[in-house]
Amino acid sequence: MSTTRKEAVRRYPKLGQLIAGEMKYDGGRSTMEVIDPTTGTPLGLVSMATEADAAEALAAASRGFDIWRRTSAFERSALLRRVAVRMREKAQELAELLVLELGKPWNEALGEVDVAAGMWEWAAEEGRRAYGRVIPSRENHARQLVLIEPVGPVAAFVTWNGPLVTPSRKMSGALGAGCSIVLRASEEVPACAFALGQIVYECGLPAGVLSVLSGDPVMLSTRLLESPVTRAVTFTGSTNVGKLLSQQAVAHMKRPIMELGGHAPVLAFESIDVPLFARRAVAAKFANSGQVCFAPTRFYVQRSIYADVVEAMTAEAKEIVVGCGFDPNTQMGPLKSERRLRAVEQMVDDARQFGLRVTTGGAVLDRAGFFYQPTIVADVTTHAKLSNVEPFGPIAAVTPFDTYEGAIALANRLPYGLSAFVHARDFETLHRATNDLEAGNVICNGWRVTYPETPFGGHKESGMFCEGGIEGLRAFQNVKYASFS
Template sequence: MPTRSEAIAQYPEIGQLIGGQFEVGNGRSEADVLDPTTGEALGQYPIATEEDISRSLKAAEEGFHIWRKTSAFERAKVLRKVADTMRVRKEDLARLVVLELGKPWKEALAEVEQAAGMWEWAAEEGRRAYGRIIPSREQDGRQLVLREPIGPIAAFGSWNAPLITPSRKMAGAMGAGCSIIMKASEEVPNCALAIGKIAYECGLPEGVLSILVGDAVMISERLLDSPITQGVTFTGSTRVGKLLSERAVRQMKRPIMELGGHAPVLVFDDVDVEATAKAAATAKFRNSGQVCISPTRFFVQRGVYEDFTQALAEAADRLVLGCGFEDATTMGPLIDSRRVNAISELVEDARERGLRIPAGGKAAQREGYFYEPTVIADATTDAKVSNIEPFGPIAVTSPFDSYEDAIILANRLPVALASYVHSENVHTVNRAIDDIQAGNVICNAWRVSLPETPFGGHKDSGFASEGGIEGLQAFQNVKYAYMR
């Protein structure tokens, strides 16, 4: 693991990756990339211009014609090589994650492996984009179902998974045979750019991938309004996702949306309370709680409610805040001061309502954007934190009495991304899988997304899936052909 000063000295220059050509500066306006650990500037990124976007669109159009005619076998070679190269350079990539996002080193290394796995999966699954033959009504007829790439894709990623989110979108689209223009998050631009550079080093044809950094509104409007793009994939807030979806559908472009959540956790009274609470704290405070699938609303059966809440608070108190390049650190900073303010507002509302705060409850007194891991107990349904996704280090506990009460609480909000159930009773678990309204129901475990599994939400948490065979199909059209 490098020291922070060593990592900063190796921080790369930021630019625009347009069809395979990396360009820096050249008179473009610039803005700072901040280190969330200190609040100081890591570097500056050049803001993409109208001309940059036009050139990216032209490159994507030309790159698509090349890439779609490249065999799935040859495409897989490139994508698999990307995965292998990411693993070879895992420490270089992890260093960027810690610098730009603040993740602890071990979490950053785990993100590299998860991201590499997505390229590996897309490489293999892209070779298996099977169609089918439907028996014909005529003896000499053939009815074929074919899968084809939909075309150039506009992609927008969030900052909280700076390798995973770009990899999921790039690998999925390219595995299906599409070209893609990725708008990198301005908070963590070098993470996405590093993957893009690796892709071209591994033999990706020019034009298949561009990565732009800059004004999200301007870039999204230009990309979605262009007749070249045929689909849009977005990870982020429900509000922005709805705006992008409306703009895309108005022009009959396919939207693939992974939007916000506020994950419920049902804890029944037959669990090992200490073990469940300890594992819950690890899952909740991973990436400082800045995860759309983060377990947040803990509904605990009344018989074990107090014991669970106390154990969760004690586990939160044991976490060590600090720089991701320090061995002792188990939780890093929030991404910026706005997140600190948003968390502070939710906690203050809880205090004003007289809710208990057995752990945390205030910003850490140190440089950077740190907030203590916080547990809010006895939360009522009218508290802000019960209705607004904190996207930060807050766990909320409330008791329930019956299974029916727990399901009502779990399904109360219009978001439906991830949910969790903990019970030793297989009948309870099976009922909950059927009754919980969410794109992901995880039982007696905490991991939601893997390269080989579909990931997506229901209701206000989006539609369509990325990952798994479903993620590949999201970037494909179905064509029926008849022959005789």
């Protein structure tokens, strides 16, 4: 790391609206402060898009789609690869923005840049493979073809907890499939999405194929989803908002691609290596300050090793260094906002009212910014709020179980099904749990949930369709049957 927080703050960019490749700063738009979670003070201002901005972006997306859909898959692939290269060249600048806007530790920020660049690489390669097929005909001299085509202009909405990864996943998937896209960036972490959009245009994207807006989510979702230009909507965020957007999308016959909330269970069986499990579980739980939709949150541990796991996880959590992301010693940064800080505080207060054991943490840190201690809560019952509401913060809930069937019932009791984790040494248990767990992503003896080449999507109230992998590209494509006689 070659910078300090003070230097990075001075470099925080002026933000406008990126419409059809041009940053627009004027127009008398209202503005909103972007807050630094490390200090609780403003970093700068982000303008709020107007209805005229939305209309201009939609018109550009319509024109851009006509150009981009006719651009060869090989040309599209080359551009997406250039984006990945350029992102890695600008890794320090992008990491600065991640630390400033979200408070991530420096190494985590660099890791997010690398993961995001990998998504562009994957989409570049897989976008060249939009294979159809030939169906054997019942008639002589006839040809029956299945053709794969881009679905059309896409409206994309992203939340704040993955400022570079989430926009990258949506942009690269849509562009790799041959679609144009209008992306609404989170006004809480806007600079990353705008920087990414500018990089894409630096790499040669035709004007109009991509626009990035920030502004009122209700106005923008209404304008983008009511427009006949838009053919699909992709959203990452809470289940409640996802349901509303899905209703709007279906009302206008737009395809809803939804990656929604989770509350991931972890099943830990007695055969595991407890110290290794605890060390890696804590690292996965408290990454990004626990603000990850697929993060492990509900730890169900076989009773014979329960006390040892609680003790080991508690010891590991106590060692986490909390601080500013620009400090090389920092392992966990702040929560994103005052709102998140209070939500986590209330959840731990609720746990204490139920008599649950807080074995470490459980308090706001007495300093500027939105810092909360890494927290382990033991003996968690199904009545506590922590058992039923995604904490989206640095809290791990630990509960004992006695039987396999009881563990599966606890894991599946909620309406969410984004990710689940199983840790055991025997294949039979892993195999059974993979089949029995109701989740879109089941991770056995590991913690990494998603790669660019793997599908990522939820079951039940955690989403519809997938992002990532060939399935993610197909979400942005239509199937057409063609017959020749």
